[in-house]
Amino acid sequence: EVGAVHVQLEVVADGLVAPNGGVAAPGHPDRLFVPDQPGEVWSINLETQDKHVLLDASDIVVEMGAFGPGSFDERGLLGLAFRPDFMANGLFYTYTSEPEDGEADYSTIPPGGDPHHQSVIREWTVDDPADPDAVVDPDTSRELLRIDQPQFNHNGGAIAFGPDGMLYIAFGDGGGSDDQGDGHPCIGNGQETSNPLGALLRIDPLGSNSPNGEYGIPADNPFVDVAGFVDEIWAYGLRNPWRFSFDFMTGDLWAADVGQHDIEEINIIEAGGNYGWAYMEGSFYFVPNGHQNGYITDMFIEPAEGVEGPFLDPVVEYHNPTEGIAVIGGFVYRGDRIPGLSGRYVFGDWSVNNTGRIFYLDDGNEIVELSLIDQDDVGIFVQSFGEDADGELYVMGNTTGTPFENTGVVMRIAPKVGDLNSDGTVGGADLGILLSEWGPCPDPDQCPADLTGNGAVGGADLGILLANWTVDLD
Numbered sequence: 001e002v003g004a005v006h007v008q009l010e011v012v013a014d015g016l017v018a019p020n021g022g023v024a025a026p027g028h029p030d031r032l033f034v035p036d037q038p039g040e041v042w043s044i045n046l047e048t049q050d051k052h053v054l055l056d057a058s059d060i061v062v063e064m065g066a067f068g069p070g071s072f073d074e075r076g077l078l079g080l081a082f083r084p085d086f087m088a089n090g091l092f093y094t095y096t097s098e099p100e101d102g103e104a105d106y107s108t109i110p111p112g113g114d115p116h117h118q119s120v121i122r123e124w125t126v127d128d129p130a131d132p133d134a135v136v137d138p139d140t141s142r143e144l145l146r147i148d149q150p151q152f153n154h155n156g157g158a159i160a161f162g163p164d165g166m167l168y169i170a171f172g173d174g175g176g177s178d179d180q181g182d183g184h185p186c187i188g189n190g191q192e193t194s195n196p197l198g199a200l201l202r203i204d205p206l207g208s209n210s211p212n213g214e215y216g217i218p219a220d221n222p223f224v225d226v227a228g229f230v231d232e233i234w235a236y237g238l239r240n241p242w243r244f245s246f247d248f249m250t251g252d253l254w255a256a257d258v259g260q261h262d263i264e265e266i267n268i269i270e271a272g273g274n275y276g277w278a279y280m281e282g283s284f285y286f287v288p289n290g291h292q293n294g295y296i297t298d299m300f301i302e303p304a305e306g307v308e309g310p311f312l313d314p315v316v317e318y319h320n321p322t323e324g325i326a327v328i329g330g331f332v333y334r335g336d337r338i339p340g341l342s343g344r345y346v347f348g349d350w351s352v353n354n355t356g357r358i359f360y361l362d363d364g365n366e367i368v369e370l371s372l373i374d375q376d377d378v379g380i381f382v383q384s385f386g387e388d389a390d391g392e393l394y395v396m397g398n399t400t401g402t403p404f405e406n407t408g409v410v411m412r413i414a415p416k417v418g419d420l421n422s423d424g425t426v427g428g429a430d431l432g433i434l435l436s437e438w439g440p441c442p443d444p445d446q447c448p449a450d451l452t453g454n455g456a457v458g459g460a461d462l463g464i465l466l467a468n469w470t471v472d473l474d
Helices: 428-436 459-467
Strands: 002-016 023-025 028-036 040-045 051-056 077-082 091-098 117-125 142-149 159-161 167-170 199-203 233-236 241-246 253-257 263-268 316-319 327-332 345-349 357-361 367-372 381-387 393-398 408-414
Touching: 002 028, 002 040, 002 393, 023 077, 023 381, 028 077, 028 408, 040 077, 077 167, 091 159, 159 241, 167 241, 241 327, 241 381, 253 327, 263 327, 263 345, 327 381, 345 381, 428 459
Parallel strands: 002 367, 077 159
Antiparallel strands: 002 408, 023 028, 028 040, 040 051, 077 091, 091 117, 117 142, 159 167, 167 199, 199 233, 241 253, 253 263, 263 316, 327 345, 345 357, 357 367, 381 393, 393 408
């Protein structure tokens, strides 16, 4: 179903490779910081569209191309998060896929075996955090956590600070399929809680009570001192959580989990929650290799032998491949430019043939496709979403579906100029909104008709609206 909210996609940066996130840094409201899969963090000026490399970590990231030069890959620079007090200390964090380099803090690799690669959480320091054009010295890196990965895929990779000031980290089940094979215990990493794979972790980067002494484990984590659990785990039972985010108004933690055979799912993560993988795929019981022609069969309905719950069902789920290929997590919209999306969760699907898809949830948590003005589809493989300091959203990806070539683009999700009710046209309804807001705007967030951004609605805004009028004046 295509929804009533109409938007256009405005390019704010191009020439990237495979951008996979977009975050704001405290103190720099006009910038969006974007991790690019081969290893660069880009600082994008949202007003001028200029960009520069804040950090080049390409030397420590694995060589791209899991199946050879130019091929698909799920590894790389996958996550970026700035400390809430960044302006005071210049600290930010990354999630990188790196070649094996020493003993991991956690490993599921059998004795005598070698990991495919290692996932590493690092801390970096900006010497002058107030400098919008700063470049990070790679020697400032401090390693917090290193984890062995059995296969190349299902890395998760998103990291973000929560409202509590703690750092949350998403790990997939280690890769392969069915959560089975080398580096996967019999019950799968999603349910094996003695390691961090298939889980969302919560740590204090400035603490020191972890086993390696490089970070802290908050005392109120749900499984601290619980037998059989890694103390860092916040929630588990995840397959490949590809992007999670906090709603900064409610504090809710939304996470997309990419399915295997049939189900793509969106979850609201609760402390201590078990989201079912690999016993469950979405709200259905999962049997390894049990799909038939890509459709859910009766074997998904009955509980598998030995399955123990309770499992938390998704907020929403959709079928793969008829409705999408791989879910891409997004954000609850809290900006002020698109009133029709206010408070709605916006997300997407990677899709095929550069089509991409962008969805949002309506009032009944039904999936609705975002209507794009003057284009049939997104035009890229959607890899991620971003959120700026004002709560406005961005979609990003590339036309190759791989971490090669410079087809990566970052696009702002925006209304048509003058379309104040997000219906895709500029007309009488928008004029009515503008006239109702005429005068000073004490709260710019409640004044979408201030098209000039000068703190008031007046003649200049009326002129802009009329210049973009798209329906008959009659």
